[in-house]
Amino acid sequence: MSQIYKSYYPSEIGLLEIIGTAESIRAIEFVDKEEGDQAIEPADPPPAVAACLAQLDEYFKGERRNFSLNLKPDGTAFQQAVWQQLTAIPYGQTTSYLDIARQVGNEKAVRAVGAANGQNPIVIVVPCHRVVGSNGQLTGYGGGLWRKAWLLEHEKRFSSPQMALF
Template identity: 60%
Template structure:
């Protein structure tokens, strides 16, 4: 007698709960988005690659208390490093780039080439730039700290004026 094991495959549909809120900042309104209670987006007005508003979920400040506290401390100059749990949804390469961004110290910059070198692929500076531009959590994942090879300010999803102001703020050249 042979025993047959039957395997049942169940299709699991995972749903994600999203909430958002909008806060004021020295750089204009910031839209914070949480997926399943974890910060998954920080978007500026008129930001390139900003998802449509209807994808942000219900307006609810509940999951954002710690994020708001840390952003307020950052904008007041009292916080140099964010310690928030983040949900960075992207390709494996994008997530590796975004993790490298988090390693750039407050008040410092890196070039796209330096980030590509840190990833072990010196020829990937364009790909690094594209991933940098799609960073879903601006300011906290500091894509504004990436500059051109000669130190020039190059593209920024939030606009070059905001990038310059953020860099000036972090260097101590401008306080709010």
């Protein structure tokens, strides 16, 4: 079994804990820790974790719209199918739980899609924040609805045509 590493990224919307191996990312989650309570980061993070830190930094600066990381989240086959569909939602856009249910082949599985979305262990990179209710309302986000709103606004700001001029 591969060595598991943890690292932390202090984002504008809270501290992110990154869990991975030298080859892949297993989880990225918001953690509520006091500033002084952070674990000591490895002086030289392994390649997958270092790439993740760099890509998150680019994302929060508005310089990255797509992530290119080797992801290995733990989940059921259904969860994996839902998470795969989440990665196809374009930056700055949203889709509904019903649309995802249709894409995984069962439009009656809207609640199961919602549950899988809520169990997504790789926030931001697997963009569960881009899934909204069928009426367009923000619903359910493990990191809190305020973070979901912030992420969507952040992406909207950096995907606008005016931003392409700068």
